[in-house]
Amino acid sequence: MSAHPYDHGHTVAGWTGCGIAVAGTALLGAGVCTVSGPLLAAGAAVDVLALLVTWALHLAGWGKPSGPRPRGEWSWRVRDSGARAGHAECLGCRLAGRRGGRTVVPARPLSSPQTAPVETDAVGVGG
Numbered sequence: 001m002s003a004h005p006y007d008h009g010h011t012v013a014g015w016t017g018c019g020i021a022v023a024g025t026a027l028l029g030a031g032v033c034t035v036s037g038p039l040l041a042a043g044a045a046v047d048v049l050a051l052l053v054t055w056a057l058h059l060a061g062w063g064k065p066s067g068p069r070p071r072g073e074w075s076w077r078v079r080d081s082g083a084r085a086g087h088a089e090c091l092g093c094r095l096a097g098r099r100g101g102r103t104v105v106p107a108r109p110l111s112s113p114q115t116a117p118v119e120t121d122a123v124g125v126g127g
Helices: 012-034 037-062 091-095
Strands: 103-106 117-120
Touching: 012 037, 037 091
Parallel strands: none
Antiparallel strands: 103 117
């Protein structure tokens, strides 16, 4: 059981991108150790691929924005229903042309029986 009401964002997009990036970084390390230009180029290309795959999965709903969300959405197997509109303050969503809108943030931890949502603007200030 977690001692805090926050999801740390373990997602399909995050784990997949991390796995690909580890492989790319291993190629870069091998390239440095063997002084091999082709290995360095291959490692850099795989790391760029990791970035693009992670971004595509995030936009497809397999990534989640940071911040509090209902406990039912904490599993990494749950797709993000708000991905099509974009996430407020998300660079990846802004680069894809998805601006995001107002977000609903719980006023208290979700374990509280009197939880009431509070609407915030794109910078997280109540409005």
